[in-house]
């Protein structure tokens with residue numbers, strides 16, 4: 001099969017799609033790097049994965065990005081193979097980071113939040129007992145005084 005650069009057929013559309021996907025992925029990776037919390041990081045990882053998995057499949061599919069580059073410029077065959085191999089590794093890394101974030105949220109983070117709630121209950125009880133003591137001391141006539 002011969003496809004001229006910039007010629008007719010699926011090539012320009014597939015290239016445009018790949019480039020548009022890359023722009024979206026860049027946007028999401030930027031947001032991922034700025035995640036303000038583990039929970040938000042997890043949400044953004046899921047969002048990124050949902051975009052990247054089908055993007056990778058399209059790049060690997062017949063007529064996709066990799067085939068186009070390999071067909072039109074065979075000197076890039078090695079680079080294409082390398083990039084293709086990285087797909088599975090990148091998805092697996094996303095899953096690994098997400099799994100560690102989830103484990104941290106359900107383990108240490110949940111434990112700290114539980115301790116914070118217990119602390120809140122102790123502070124409320126402490127202040128409430130002080131209030132009762134103050135009211136008792138100031139306003140309750142115990143009799144037998146002067």
Ligand SMILES: [Fe+2]
Nearest residue numbers: 018022055059
């Ligand atoms: Fe890509």
